[in-house]
Amino acid sequence: GAVVSQHPSRVICKSGTSVKIECRSLDFQATTMFWYRQFPKKSLMLMATSNEGSKATYEQGVEKDKFLINHASLTLSTLTVTSAHPEDSSFYICSARNRATDTQYFGPGTRLTVL
């Protein structure tokens, strides 16, 4: 299957700092990438849809100034959690849509802990 990578896999940061998470599609071009967060034992929550070369579309209730998304190339999207707080601690997962197979593939996720 298609490969999507995420970096870092785990990050611990102090409250007030910003954290950038990278999502890369390694073997296909992804015009669309998605960012999710997931709390323990809860379902995936879509945060935003990222389209290459344009602004991201955020889901209701997600602060776009808090979660900055950039999708500058067909293989890379980044999520920056600005001024992180303990309540931002979560499992953040990106996915990329492979247009050729019309399928969404997930990255391995980034576990963020804000102290």
Next chain:
Amino acid sequence: QKEVEQNSGPLSVPEGAIASLNCTYSDRGSQSFFWYRQYSGKSPELIMFIYSNGDKEDGRFTAQLNKASQYVSLLIRDSQPSDSATYLCAARRGDNFNKFYFGSGTKLNVKP
């Protein structure tokens, strides 16, 4: 009403049995359907996708789609303890290729 509904489970089956996971969707515009497996602490992994009514088999997995009844199912034959995970069903609209709806998942326990 959620776009995609799944029973949260847990569904418990003995090793070697057939596990049957079900999913219903509300949007008749949905055209593509996906099953993902998610182990605890890991991200979802694609198992299968299905577009047409009927059955689609891949190894021990069979996806079934009935568009008239708006349900999708996943059968796992010869269930193994390693199949124990949460299974997510997803649907995608035909007129918006970027709009995927995920169910909340069904937890499967395969007992040795």
